[in-house]
Amino acid sequence: MIQSKIFILFISLISLTSFGQSKNFLDRSYLETKAKVDTLVTPDKITIEITIDEEDTKKKKTAEEQEQDLKRALESLDIDISEDLTLVDLSSDFKKYFLRGQKVLKAKTYNLIVHDAKMAGQVLVKLDQAEISNVNITKTEFTDRENLISQLKAKAVLKAKNNAEAMLKPLDIKLGPLLYVSDLQMRQNYLSGKVSGVQIRGMASVPPPPAPEMLDIEFEKIKFTAEVYAKFSI
Template structure:
């Protein structure tokens, strides 16, 4: 008896699914695909800075270099509380052994800047302070989520325009959307190892000028597939 009830329930469920599929296929529809894209410039650039004691006769301590760097950054308008942090929070100092006799202290920082111009100012300042161990780790576009939503809206609007263009010569009208598929790609918030171009700026009266740095723009694209019901 239980087997009979189970069989009847399975048949009813299968019939319902088939009927729904058949109804969907019986509906006249038009499928369109639309893609939109844009290019954005990173607005957050993350630097890794390592300050190490100088292995010279007149050794300069890490603390002295740190204070010099902090003062120079302040003159550039950098908010030290918001933009500069110590990376190794568990241990402020890392030790480097030289010829297994001397120990040179080192301190590592993370700095975030918001434009190529600000980055050029920082790189120039660090060069003048003889702090050469600086690398760019990653870049970020902070409004990526808002941009992706905007592109999805534009893609659906473009799909509607394409559907109208295809059906107008046939004397048909585009009805409601009966199926939408979002085929957008996922874009990570961070862009590791970004490409950049440094443009030398001519010196004025012998004064060194900050670097003009352009970052490779990030391409963001969205694709949607939409099925529209058709009516005469």
């Protein structure tokens, strides 16, 4: 019985101590501030969607013939098609045409990955020369995204600290240690398919290239933004 009372008293003391520490934390003088940083980066991963369709070609080439034209065009640019070209979809109107007694027409869709606007322009020209016109730039990305986000968060925290020190300087008050910090915002805008001066949807929308092997295009940069909330003791 005595041991039980001692145990209850011990727990009560711990609770009071914890409450006192929590209250002391809340009673501290502190300064709150927010800070935001952003940056623009050039995309280094561009996804180009390429569709070859037996129904679209003027020379009525088969999907297999167009596929060989596609591979030759890309290999002429030293693109590793085993690594950067993937088949997304293979479709066929077999049922529809079989019932009508007509020839089956096939279509294939590929995704091609390139790493800069210059190569993207060269690809568009080569595909135009190969009479492959159903081309669409579907996504622009920055591959070192996670590292960039970490850097922006660190800069935002440092900016919050500098802001706090600047506010206290006229009062001759020294900034204390950081009590709390939290992410408020981490945003990025992928400007998928946006190219300066060029609408990418079929080569008919692309102006004639200034040189046989070059189409001068430039992708809009991707904007990353980080914002933090910080609380410092004073």
